[in-house]
Amino acid sequence: MKKALPIALSNRHIHLSEKDLYVLFGEGYELTKMKDLSQPGQFACDEKVDIVGPKGTLKGVRVLGPVRKNTQIEVSVSDAFTLGVKPVIRNSGDIVGTPGAKIVGPKGEIEIEQGIIVAARHIHMHTTDAEYYGVRDKDIVSIKIDGPRGLVFNNVLVRVSEKFHLEMHVDIEEGNACGVKNCDLVELIK
Known part of the structure; x- marks a missing residue:
């Protein structure tokens, strides 16, 4: 899944x-x-x-x-x-x-x-999200981007807090390189 x-x-x-x-x-x-x-x-x-x-x-x-x-x-x-x-x-x-x-x-x-x-690429996660994804604060994961310019982002830091809302952050150059836009869905790979 x-x-x-x-x-x-x-x-x-x-x-x-x-x-x-x-x-x-x-x-x-x-x-x-x-x-x-x-x-x-x-x-x-x-x-x-x-x-x-x-x-x-x-x-x-x-x-x-x-x-x-x-x-x-x-x-x-x-x-x-x-x-x-x-x-x-x-x-x-x-x-x-x-x-x-x-x-x-x-x-x-x-x-x-x-x-x-x-800024290093990273994911903000609420504690309940971290449970769902099976990760902990400071874990390093990969993220797969599908599409014509698809790629895999390695070395993505997971940041977990009860104050966070689920979202991966990349800078505009990284996003443009793989053709994603705000709110697109990407896949977490452990």
Whole structure:
């Protein structure tokens, strides 16, 4: 029996710390929710910033909320080349030793020494989903994509929490490479 789950493509975005939010948008500023994202409590904001690297700039990078402990910029491999930084594939939150950049907002700018990652492909699962799929938090699985550009994604991290909603995340380049779109069903292979 195939064990299918939905996939979602993630475009470049930034998560801001409260301190950095205040420098970029003004003291006491609160993010403006544009729309909810699939993961409970996460949302896309109206706010955008520019990311300036050694070789180029990404203009209008969407801010995602809520604020986090550390500022983190998630880009594609092509975006990293545009900025002129080494593309470092990491799990979200693992920013030690990653490249930094200048971030420009409407009220100010900051220079971060680290925080740019190419997000590693991963699956969010609720605890009941993990039971159904027979996996545990931090397991590594493969995902099969059918279709004319079908392929198998290896090294997919499973993240399990009672706060998560079932969904696999890949960056937009990975999704485009195999021809999937948001909400397509893909197959988990243990």
